[in-house]
Amino acid sequence: MQMPKPKNIIFMCQVKRPPNFPKPSCVRAGKEDLLPFTQQKMMELGIDPMTNWIVPTGCLNRCNFGPVMLVEPGSYMYVDLDKDKIERILKEHIIDGNPVKEYLISEEFWA
Numbered sequence: 001m002q003m004p005k006p007k008n009i010i011f012m013c014q015v016k017r018p019p020n021f022p023k024p025s026c027v028r029a030g031k032e033d034l035l036p037f038t039q040q041k042m043m044e045l046g047i048d049p050m051t052n053w054i055v056p057t058g059c060l061n062r063c064n065f066g067p068v069m070l071v072e073p074g075s076y077m078y079v080d081l082d083k084d085k086i087e088r089i090l091k092e093h094i095i096d097g098n099p100v101k102e103y104l105i106s107e108e109f110w111a
Contacts, residue, residue: 007051008094011070012038014056015063026059026066031082034067038086045090052094065105077105 012035013026027034035056042054062068065079069089076099078089085103092098 004051006053007048008053009072010038010052010054010094011057011060011072012054013058013060013062013066013068015059015066023059023063024066026063026068028067031067034081034083034086037083038069038090041087041090042094045095047090047094062105062109065109068105071099074099075110077110078103079105 014035015025016027016032017023017025035054039054042049042052057070060068060070060077062077062079065077067079067081069078069081069086070076071078071089071093076093078085078100080103085100089100089103092100
């Protein structure tokens with residue numbers, strides 16, 4: 001069976017560390033449900049999961065900015081996520097192809 005080439009791959013960090021760990025968790029208190037929310041919202045918006053993959057990941061090394069998601073192609077790192085931001089990212093970036101610049105990590109943190 002052939003699989004279509006992905007249009008977008010959405011990586012969502014799912015790291016949850018113990019209290020007092022030196023690095024913070026991406027899965028923060030009150031935001032534990034962002035991955036299932038994103039999956040559900042994609043379905044509601046009619047985003048094809050065969051060409052727009054959502055992949056739960058381990059650490060994406062931007063712990064202080066979590067919750068985070070990385071959208072490829074283009075290395076778009078979205079930070080400090082919440083449900084409203086995710087819905088807007090799905091509509092504007094994933095559906096319309098226009099990254100939501102004000103939710104992206106600053107370029108200085110890619111160096």
